[in-house]
Amino acid sequence: MATINENYLKLPGSYLFAEIARRVAKFKEENPSANVIRLGIGDVTRPLPQSVITGLHAAVDEMANENTFRGYGPEQGYQFLIEKIIQTDYNPRGIQLDIDEVFVSDGSKSDVGNIQEIFGLENRVAITDPVYPVYLDTNVMAGRTGALGQDGRFGSVVYLTCNAENKFVPQLPSEKVDLIYICMPNNPTGTTLTKDELKVWVDYAKKHNSIILYDAAYEAYIQEEGIPHSIYEIEGAKDVAIEFRSFSKNAGFTGTRCAFTVVPKTVKALTAAGELYPLNKLWNRRQTTKFNGTPYIIQKGAEAVYSPQGQQEIKVLINYYMANAKVIREGLASIGLEVYGGVNAPYIWLKAPNGMDSWAFFDKLLTEAHLVGTPGSGFGPAGQGYFRLTAFGNQENTLEAVERIKTRLKV
Amino acid sequence: MATINENYLKLPGSYLFAEIARRVAKFKEENPSANVIRLGIGDVTRPLPQSVITGLHAAVDEMANENTFRGYGPEQGYQFLIEKIIQTDYNPRGIQLDIDEVFVSDGSKSDVGNIQEIFGLENRVAITDPVYPVYLDTNVMAGRTGALGQDGRFGSVVYLTCNAENKFVPQLPSEKVDLIYICMPNNPTGTTLTKDELKVWVDYAKKHNSIILYDAAYEAYIQEEGIPHSIYEIEGAKDVAIEFRSFSKNAGFTGTRCAFTVVPKTVKALTAAGELYPLNKLWNRRQTTKFNGTPYIIQKGAEAVYSPQGQQEIKVLINYYMANAKVIREGLASIGLEVYGGVNAPYIWLKAPNGMDSWAFFDKLLTEAHLVGTPGSGFGPAGQGYFRLTAFGNQENTLEAVERIKTRLKV
Incomplete structure (x- = not known):
């Protein structure tokens, strides 16, 4: 009789991103005209550098020849x-x-x-x-x-x-x-x-x-x-x-x-x-x-x-994201929020104001500013009361998001 | 004090392919003019199908655009x-x-x-x-x-x-x-x-x-x-x-x-x-x-x-290798060797003649026909006395190899 690796049963389900999706879907249903911007993803959005594209194409061609x-x-x-x-x-x-x-x-x-x-x-x-x-x-x-x-x-x-x-x-x-x-x-x-x-x-x-x-x-x-x-x-x-x-x-x-x-x-x-x-x-x-x-x-x-071209291109990519990080960090700070990170990393970690918990701040940010981030409690118990925003969005959306934080978020 | 996963120490070294390489190198050193053909590899040699190449290029281009x-x-x-x-x-x-x-x-x-x-x-x-x-x-x-x-x-x-x-x-x-x-x-x-x-x-x-x-x-x-x-x-x-x-x-x-x-x-x-x-x-x-x-x-x-093109192309690939398999199988059988596989698989498994062990047959094949295969004993104790040849070489080499088996191998 085959038996499973019982240790897997110790893991709770991965509810974080599913719960985020559920709350965003509900909000969109109730607010169909809202333009929701996501600042929660840890995934890049800019295309691959041209040098990489050229390298990939050349390698594909090599695979076509015996x-x-x-x-x-x-x-x-x-x-x-x-x-x-x-x-x-x-x-x-x-x-x-x-x-x-x-x-x-x-x-x-x-x-x-x-x-x-x-x-x-x-x-x-x-x-x-x-x-x-x-x-x-x-x-x-x-x-x-x-x-x-x-x-x-x-x-x-x-x-x-x-x-x-x-x-x-x-x-x-x-x-x-x-x-x-x-x-x-x-x-x-x-x-x-x-x-x-x-x-x-x-x-x-x-x-x-x-x-x-x-x-x-x-x-x-x-x-x-x-x-x-x-x-x-x-x-x-x-x-x-x-x-x-x-x-x-x-x-x-x-x-x-x-x-x-x-x-x-x-x-x-x-x-x-x-x-x-x-x-x-x-x-x-x-x-x-x-x-x-x-x-x-x-x-x-x-x-x-x-x-040399590749090294130059990845600098441009990083500068792009880090410009976003600066805008987010400074925007959050300008309304009096406690902000960490965002100087040497594409992640901005903020303390939810007034002792709010992570999910309460998630709901506040979504309803007041139509923005999605990641509750800090999803990364461990000590993340409770914190919140993660990322600099990986495109510049236009990031600027718009920060404008909303400044003008719509009631702290 | 960090400790290692002790189970790794139960594994013997992977000597099979290293030992093959050692014996082939020694033979080449002693017989610099010999044209050694390898029929031992389990790796394909034909280029990727054109449909796959086209699909890869198109996908690379997608990665270049935001x-x-x-x-x-x-x-x-x-x-x-x-x-x-x-x-x-x-x-x-x-x-x-x-x-x-x-x-x-x-x-x-x-x-x-x-x-x-x-x-x-x-x-x-x-x-x-x-x-x-x-x-x-x-x-x-x-x-x-x-x-x-x-x-x-x-x-x-x-x-x-x-x-x-x-x-x-x-x-x-x-x-x-x-x-x-x-x-x-x-x-x-x-x-x-x-x-x-x-x-x-x-x-x-x-x-x-x-x-x-x-x-x-x-x-x-x-x-x-x-x-x-x-x-x-x-x-x-x-x-x-x-x-x-x-x-x-x-x-x-x-x-x-x-x-x-x-x-x-x-x-x-x-x-x-x-x-x-x-x-x-x-x-x-x-x-x-x-x-x-x-x-x-x-x-x-x-x-x-x-x-549809891809399905056609992989048929051509498989037919190519299976034509090799047939040539090898029939060539070995024609000199009286016991041969298995090679009908529904790219592998030909032969019994070394006269109770020879796998490595002895390896040496015999190398010295008499300048061919390299894989000793069956490398795949487990029950592989002892057997030998693996593969159909993944190119056609020209495979034909030449089989000609040598027929004319030079003393069974």
Whole structure:
């Protein structure tokens, strides 16, 4: 008699976006003439850069000819792309990596979801709260947590609260943790850590033989000096950190699917026999066994991101979204709202006024300004009372949205 | 202190293809003028069909325009592709499926590797022997097996021997099994099951509440009547079977990456509380949590496979490879070798003559005919004494290879 993985039953349903859709549909039905603008989506809207389009077309043509056709590629990704990644994203920051320390994939969601497979079930997991749900959910599914409690938190997981009180800087936990998920610039709060603040965690990991799983999907949005783009800018991180990067948010690849994960050969964890074992070898085994590589065509598109034209084009893209972020941030602040993020990230995180809860503010924003955002409580208990807006809309809609916030929202 | 997933250490290294490469390199060094032909690869060599190329180019152009640009798509795949799959691959065989029973992915390797995650660790796994290594290795990594024994078999796994003695028809096991991996047409043996032979397994699964994980990646190569293309042609299979299909081998997508998995809503397994739970819901949760969809561009390429031109073009591709298969099969038989497969599959499985073991035959083929194939022992203990050749080479090389087999191989 086949049995299911019982851990899946610990997960509550994914109600957040379904509930948003339900409330928006109801509002539209009752207000058919309202022009509802969505500032809630975490998805890009600008087309792919021209250099990427050219790269993709050229690769498609190669697949039409038997002399240039490509079948199975290396599961770890093609060397032509990995070399560009290292030379462009890492070497200029003083970070040296070997070709076989970078693994190209179909997306950071897959990688941050799958990475926990190479660790034992006995590891204690720490996540920030609020958080991108994939880190937590994949550990629940694997059986690395207890049940969901009344407080909205899973047993055995250490939640690192990030809120206005601690300036969104996760504090070291009192109990020892083994696997630490950190996403900077942060989704959903849009906040960042300085090098010194991140170093606290690297030092902790070195001291306790913990591993940091560092999601840097939004690093391209960093505008200020002194904010690390890679965790490997911190001394010692190459011994304790795995880094995730993506083409989704810098080059518009959310529907095109390409990312990469860096696993330095110096990052190690313990075997039952008490020996240190390189995680690079385990991740390589995982990927070669359960993954067959990213499409050649897509990897050629990603390679084009690193051409001089591509680098220029992604700057234009990021400037476009960051101009939106500035408008939203300043618009919210101008009516007296407490606003975070939006300086080094495409996410703006605001405190709902007058002690309102996240869903109450959702309804207020929808009914008064006909705007849709994402309730902060959807990202974890510590997100309660907060709200996320994103800079990924088009400029025209964003300006209109901010005008409505200024003129229609009663704070 | 972070600890590793200890189960990974149970896996032996992947020596098969590395050892092949080593022996070929050594031979070439000693025989620099030899023209070595490879008949060992399981990868296609013909370019993508023109209809697919056209579909890919059109989709790339859509990504260049903000009005047609696509960001995140449904993790389960686009409806336009799923509808074509159901209408073309299933409905004509009398199989009805709902849109949400088909999950598009980046490859069957990912899906057959990941599917075990939705089952409990206590399930007893059955695999055929010889076998495509991914079924076994992913269960080892998950902790569903014991250690590797002296006999080359993992503890707790039930091996279903398939050899000339039982005509490559897996026999029902004496001990009860919960998860049964069946690949038909088979890799590596190239053999198939009739509807009656497959029905034995469906009946077994229904009787014992087992689940059949049916890998049909090679179904397009079936030439004979009476061989099921889908397990759902067997009565009752929709209650007990998950089916994996791919565009890799019918349309040349090995480097382009698109596949799909069918999980009927009627397939259920037990919870700890003794209730039957739909696997469709679990797989949907797995995919929406740990996967972000197949690239839009690639799904448009796959859709083109279902156009009238695409259907014609993939027939031409399959006929090309199957003409190779016939030449190889007949060539081997003409010198008195025992040959299997190659009729409904691109794989030819031969018995090494005179009780030779697989590696000895490898060396013989390489030194006498300058040909490279794959030792059967690499696919499991029951593959010992067998050898795999593939029809995926180009026609010219295949003809030359068979000529050498006929004239140079001393049997």
